[in-house]
Amino acid sequence: MKKLILAVAVAALSSCSSGRNYALAIVALVDVSGTYLDQKEEVINLIKKGIVPKLNPGDSLFVIRIDDESYKKSNLEGSMTLDVRPSKANAQKMAFAAKLDEFAKKRERARHTDIRGAMMLGAEYLKETGAGSRTMVVFSDLEEDLPKGVKRTLAPDEFAGMRVFAMNVKKLNADNANPTAYRARLASWQQQATSHGAKEFKVVIDPEKLDELLDH
Amino acid sequence: MERFYLWPEQPGASLFALWFFSQLIFWAGRVPMHRAFRSMGRVLFGGLRMAARWLKSISVSIAQRDREMVMEMARGDAEGKIAREFRRIENSFAKELNRYPKLHRKIDDLTSRLDSDYGECGSAPPAPPGWAEATAAVAKMPENGDGMVKKVLEEIHKSAQAGEKKALQEYRESTAKRHKILNGMASMWREVKALAGEAGKSVAAALDSTKRIDSYMATYEQTRKGDHKAVRAMGWQSTQLFVVSLIVLGVAIGGAFVNFNLIALPMSELVPSGSRIGGIPVSTVAAMVIVLMEIAAGIFLMEMLGITSFFPKMELLPLSRRRIILFVSLGGLLLLACIESSLAILREQIVESSSALKHSLAGISEKSVADPVFSRIPVVGQAVLGFILPWILAMVAVPLETLISTGGHIVLTVTAGTLAVLSIVMRVLAHGGRYLVEAVRHVYDIYIILPLQLERLATGGRGATPLREPANQQARR
Numbered sequence: 068m069k070k071l072i073l074a075v076a077v078a079a080l081s082s083c084s085s086g087r088n089y090a091l092a093i094v095a096l097v098d099v100s101g102t103y104l105d106q107k108e109e110v111i112n113l114i115k116k117g118i119v120p121k122l123n124p125g126d127s128l129f130v131i132r133i134d135d136e137s138y139k140k141s142n143l144e145g146s147m148t149l150d151v152r153p154s155k156a157n158a159q160k161m162a163f164a165a166k167l168d169e170f171a172k173k174r175e176r177a178r179h180t181d182i183r184g185a186m187m188l189g190a191e192y193l194k195e196t197g198a199g200s201r202t203m204v205v206f207s208d209l210e211e212d213l214p215k216g217v218k219r220t221l222a223p224d225e226f227a228g229m230r231v232f233a234m235n236v237k238k239l240n241a242d243n244a245n246p247t248a249y250r251a252r253l254a255s256w257q258q259q260a261t262s263h264g265a266k267e268f269k270v271v272i273d274p275e276k277l278d279e280l281l282d283h
Numbered sequence: 284m285e286r287f288y289l290w291p292e293q294p295g296a297s298l299f300a301l302w303f304f305s306q307l308i309f310w311a312g313r314v315p316m317h318r319a320f321r322s323m324g325r326v327l328f329g330g331l332r333m334a335a336r337w338l339k340s341i342s343v344s345i346a347q348r349d350r351e352m353v354m355e356m357a358r359g360d361a362e363g364k365i366a367r368e369f370r371r372i373e374n375s376f377a378k379e380l381n382r383y384p385k386l387h388r389k390i391d392d393l394t395s396r397l398d399s400d401y402g403e404c405g406s407a408p409p410a411p412p413g414w415a416e417a418t419a420a421v422a423k424m425p426e427n428g429d430g431m432v433k434k435v436l437e438e439i440h441k442s443a444q445a446g447e448k449k450a451l452q453e454y455r456e457s458t459a460k461r462h463k464i465l466n467g468m469a470s471m472w473r474e475v476k477a478l479a480g481e482a483g484k485s486v487a488a489a490l491d492s493t494k495r496i497d498s499y500m501a502t503y504e505q506t507r508k509g510d511h512k513a514v515r516a517m518g519w520q521s522t523q524l525f526v527v528s529l530i531v532l533g534v535a536i537g538g539a540f541v542n543f544n545l546i547a548l549p550m551s552e553l554v555p556s557g558s559r560i561g562g563i564p565v566s567t568v569a570a571m572v573i574v575l576m577e578i579a580a581g582i583f584l585m586e587m588l589g590i591t592s593f594f595p596k597m598e599l600l601p602l603s604r605r606r607i608i609l610f611v612s613l614g615g616l617l618l619l620a621c622i623e624s625s626l627a628i629l630r631e632q633i634v635e636s637s638s639a640l641k642h643s644l645a646g647i648s649e650k651s652v653a654d655p656v657f658s659r660i661p662v663v664g665q666a667v668l669g670f671i672l673p674w675i676l677a678m679v680a681v682p683l684e685t686l687i688s689t690g691g692h693i694v695l696t697v698t699a700g701t702l703a704v705l706s707i708v709m710r711v712l713a714h715g716g717r718y719l720v721e722a723v724r725h726v727y728d729i730y731i732i733l734p735l736q737l738e739r740l741a742t743g744g745r746g747a748t749p750l751r752e753p754a755n756q757q758a759r760r
Contacts, residue, residue, distance in 0.1 A: 120641055154636060
């Protein structure tokens with residue numbers, strides 16, 4: 068009987084205090100390939116202005132670089148899980164912003180664009196956080212160009228429970244000539260994301276929209 | 284409709300056939316149909332009437348219960364007021380009677396002193412009897428030229444004048460002395476007058492109390508007798524109190540909301556803000572708990588001060604224990620007020636820090652828009668607000684008690700009123716339904732007017748007589 072009461076009490080407490088289930092985890096994938104390099108500074112500013120202020124104590128943010136082979140630990144440019152105390156969380160945000168500035172200043176240029184590798188790495192980090200809300204924001208032209216010998220096969224539940232936003236998608240010269248190709252590319256990414264478990268895939272054109280999307 | 288056509292290619296003929304058969308069937312089934320209509324009307328009318336009566340009876344019993352409750356409240360109120368007046372009189376009498384021997388002694392002393400002074404005023408030295416007449420007689424004696432006699436007479440005259448002067452002097456001195464004594468008596472009179480006034484005031488206060496008791500007793504008597512006016516007045520008074528309490532409570536809820544917002548943000552510094560309880564952040568729950576704790580402490584404080592009486596058991600506690608609870612709740616409230624005040628300061632710091640962070644992330648260089656001296660105003664204001672609000676919230680206990688005590692009357696009144704209105708609606712529906720069924724019966728007859736008229740002609744003008752209700756059923760209506 069005592070055991071039953073104890074079990075009920077533990078169950079009640081665990082159901083009440085839902086811990087990290089309400090936390091938000093975001094992965095920002097930043098393309099540093101030649102076709103997108105000119106957007107790097109703007110992207111960092113977008114992360115600083117649009118994503119970092121949105122984070123609350125307990126939330127996590129990871130910034131991953133998209134380059135030749137993105138599925139590497141070294142591609143993680145920075146990460147933070149905010150402290151439960153708002154004052155400390157603010158200090159962490161400041162430090163992270165400084166780290167992002169350093170990343171923006173780096174003049175590295177990738178010859179290939181391994182988007183899926185970065186997405187896989189980001190998905191792993193997101194899963195590890197155990198956060199209730201998981202979001203992946205891709206800052207790229209979404210034109211994948213894998214080096215020879217690199218294979219990227221997404222697991223069926225690769226993006227399970229995640230929302231994927233493609234933001235600041237740069238239109239290439241070929242896209243201007245033929246917008247259908249650009250649209251087909253976006254549709255293909257949407258199909259890839261949703262077929263591998265993503266809750267939604269959205270292309271965000273207006274940076275202000277990101278605020279609303281992260282609020283939901 | 285076309286489904287019912289006997290000959291689909293001939294709609295006119297089909298419709299006529301349908302009409303003809305319906306006339307035939309309706310005419311043949313007229314009597315049972317009328318009975319059915321009547322039964323339906325009776326069921327509808329009876330059912331709705333029954334429901335109306337039931338609602339009315341419940342409404343009356345609720346109104347009666349409300350009346351009893353109001354009477355009980357009025358009785359309790361009058362008893363409380365009378366008891367309070369008696370306590371006042373008791374205290375006043377105890378105080379005044381305690382002072383009375385002293386007052387009496389003082390008045391006695393003063394009157395005896397006044398008496399002796401008055402007596403002293405009356406004692407003046409008597410004038411030498413016959414001396415003036417003797418002097419006058421000597422003065423009137425004729426001069427006979429004798430120098431010796433003349434000298435004697437002059438001497439007598441001189442001594443008479445000196446005596447008169449001395450007597451006058453003594454008289455003046457005696458009068459001055461009496462005036463001095465009378466002057467001294469004036470202060471004593473004033474003292475006596477003040478004492479009499481004081482006694483008069485006490486008596487007037489006692490008389491006022493007795494008048495109030497008389498009026499309370501009259502109300503009490505009226506309530507005990509169940510006087511309609513007294514009960515109605517008490518009911519109205521309860522409604523007024525309810526409305527006032529509701530308004531005050533609404534204001535207090537506004538205060539609680541402000542208070543909650545003041546501490547919700549800084550609470551995230553004290554408790555883990557990432558965790559949630561039922562979807563609500565723990566810090567928000569903690570802030571709510573603090574506000575509720577302030578209200579609870581206020582309730583206990585008011586209870587121990589004797590302003591409210593939520594917990595009758597607490598009234599039975601010994602005074603020493605009541606005092607302990609009073610100090611504990613007072614201390615708790617003070618502590619919570621201090622905590623809130625500090626949290627309010629912390630809030631300002633967090634807001635400033637967040638604002639600075641946002642500016643920094645946005646790449647805006649922050650410029651101070653206000654002088655540092657003046658920028659302290661919000662901090663001080665928030666701290667003061669954080670300290671004062673808990674004390675104001677503690678006062679919620681008073682309107683809360685009034686709201687609860689008068690809420691029963693309001694609920695019962697509203698329920699009784701609603702049920703009475705529903706009862707009327709039911710009655711109207713009952714009559715409406717009855718006449719509606721009757722109208723349908725007549726429409727039925729109008730539809731088969733042709734066969735009815737033919738029947739009438741065939742039966743020699745008697746025709747189909749409308750069905751009559753049995754006499755006993757009509758009487759029952």
